[in-house]
Amino acid sequence: MRSLYLPMTEKLIAHWRANGNAYPQKFILTPEQHTVYVETRKKGIGGPNIDGFEHMGVRIEVSDSTPGVMIAADGTEVSLVSTEE
Secondary structure (H helix, E strand, C coil): CCCCHHHHHHHHHHHHHHCCCCCCCEEEECHHHHHHHHHHHHCCCCCCCCCCCEECCEEEEECCCCCCEEECCCCCEEECCCCCC
16 A cells, blocks of 8 residues: 555645635544554654654544545535556
């Protein structure tokens, strides 16, 4: 499984642009996605945020019942995973 660091960053930047720099509510990752995200951060990609419960100021939650989403400021779910993966 590839890290979601870049897709999360891209979705966050797109959200800022579309919403006057407003932050989304949160990211929700599966336990496996979260583990890969934390491993990526420990390697120094995106800075050494080792705890893995915040991405560029946005809270990260872990849930077994998600495909991996960003919850926009208005509550809309935005997929972090491409349908090609």
